[in-house]
Amino acid sequence: MRDFSDISWPAADFSRVPYAVFGDLDIFEREQERVFRGPVWCYLCLETEVSKPGDFKTVFVGDRSVVVNRALDGSLYAFLNRCAHRGSTLVRENGGNRKDHTCIYHHWSYDLNGKLIGVPFQRGINGQGGMPSTFHKAQHGLKMLRVSSYRGVVFGTFSDHVEPLEDFLGAPMLAFFDRMFAKPVEVLGYARQRMPSNWKAYFENLTDPYHAGLLHQFQTTFGLFRQTQKGGTIMDDLRRHQIQYAHLDSDDLATVETAYRGTGVYNASLRLQDPSIVEYRTEEGDAGQAIYMMSLFPSVMFQRLSNSLATRQIRPRNPDEFDLYWTFFGYADDDPAMREMRLRQVNLVGPAGLISMEDGESGVEVQRAIxxxxxxHSVIEMGGVGDIVDQDHTVTEVPIRGFWRYYCQLMGFGPGKPQG
Ligand code: FES
Ligand SMILES: [Fe+2]
Structure with missing residues (x-):
């Protein structure tokens, strides 16, 4: 097995990241095993998407297809989407409602708990063929994941060793969920996009406040976010998850003009013909934070950007490609005007969003060059080197180093460690 000793991590504080980890198939395979099928909880879906007994949704953990379904007793199960017979994909639909799951190949069927319940011709036909007497259906169920929910958000894990979900998330992230999912949610729609880039370049982007007021000229010019606003980052104890926040209207134009002078990013003379897309309607419990986003290691972000609420889930496909799945939602008790507002603000994000389109493009440009x-190596020093600590401003890249530190811990390599 490769020991990765050819990849150097020259800085103990993760302020240098080797480009070699972005394009390597052996690294990708190790990530699937040690990160995505390792001791982590991965986001699967919202409970409201599988609300009735028999409801199922096909999702993924890392590059593996996984199905979540609600059993007849109301509990949630998730299984690897692979028939226990000869390995066919079991569920081919994105979602639906079923009493059991039957494979198209030889029609083995499984109940909603993943148990094998039917094997055609098991006893043979007219005394011929059939399975041997040593074959027991109870030994051939689907490979199950452990499932746990918090505030109606469903997570799964392949690991027998990961800590309970609430411990994995940590106090600041639980508080985020308590706020974002204080009331029942309603899914408004979906989008997905394929990015010719490495999934970690996108996770870096999610945890990078520095780019947000520079790459995204639309939000800088029209005031949705600027580095001059009051904002910051909160992390968990292990620095693997991050919450970023910013307060709308917390800067003054003189400071903005001074800070952005010469950048070409902020243009005070531009006006929107229809400014409703950047209006923000205050919501209960938002504490004035129109930007409130949480990235959970290794692959999901929960987003409030103005009144647009969404999850963004990363599905790695190979070292040079990943898919990004967006689920847009609102609250079940939204009035029609608020629902309309959320739908309009979907245009800010998603594959062609006025803001998030550039996140995709920047990842593509990074991957193309490295x-x-x-x-x-990359250079990650904005906001300071050394300790990885919470930030009370957004002129920083420190949270990115938190991602890398935990990533290396799971991968078993990194600065100062014997490689491999
Ligand atoms: S592979 Fe599924 S029944 Fe044979
Ligand atoms: Fe961005």
Whole structure:
């Protein structure tokens, strides 16, 4: 097995990240095993998407297809989407409602708890063929994941060793969920996009406040977010998850003009013909934070950007490609005007969003330039080097180093560690 000793991590504080980890198939395979099927809880779906007994949704953990379904007794189960017979994909639909799942190949069927309940011709036909007497259906169920929910958000894990979900999330993230999911939610729609980039370049982007007021000229110019606003980052104890927040209208134009002078990013003379897309309607419990986003290691973000609420889930496909799944939602008790507002503000994000389109593009440009680089490193020093601590401003990249530190811990390599 490769020991990865050829990949160097020259800075103990993760302020240098080797480009070699972005384009390597062996690294990708190890990530699937040690990160996505390792001691983590991965976001699967919202409970409201599988609300009735028999409801199912096909999702994924890392590059593996997984099905979540609600059993007849109301409990949630998730299983690897692979028939226990000869390995066919079991569920081919994105979702629906069923009493059991039957494979198309030889029609083995499974109940909603993942148990094998039917094997055609098990006893043979007219005394011929059939399975041997040593074959017992009870030994051939589906491979199950452990499932746990918090505030109606469903997570799954392949690991027998990961801590309980609430401990994995940690206090600041639980508080985020308590706020964002204080009331029942309603799914408004979905989008997905394929990115010719490495999934970690996107996770870096999610945890990078520095770019947000520079790459996204739309939000800087029209005031949705600027580095001059009051904002910051809160992390869990292990620095693997991050919450970013910013307060609308907390800066003054003189400071904005001074800070952004010469950047070409902020243009005071531009006006929107229809400014409703950047209006913000205050919501209960938002504490004035129109930007309130949580990235959970390894692959999901929960977003409030103005009144647009969404999850963004990363599905890695290979070292040079991942899919991003968006689920847009609102609250079940939204009035028609608020629902309309949320739908309008979906245009800010998603594959062609006025803001998030550039996040996709920046990842593509990074991957294009580094994918086969073996010896160079990125520089992550904005906001300071050394300790990885909460930030009370957004002129920083410190949270990105938190991601890398935990990633390396799971992968078994990194600065100062014996490789492999
Ligand atoms: S592979 Fe599924 S029944 Fe044979
Ligand atoms: Fe961004």
């Amino acid at each position: 994918r086969r680089e073996r010896h160079d």
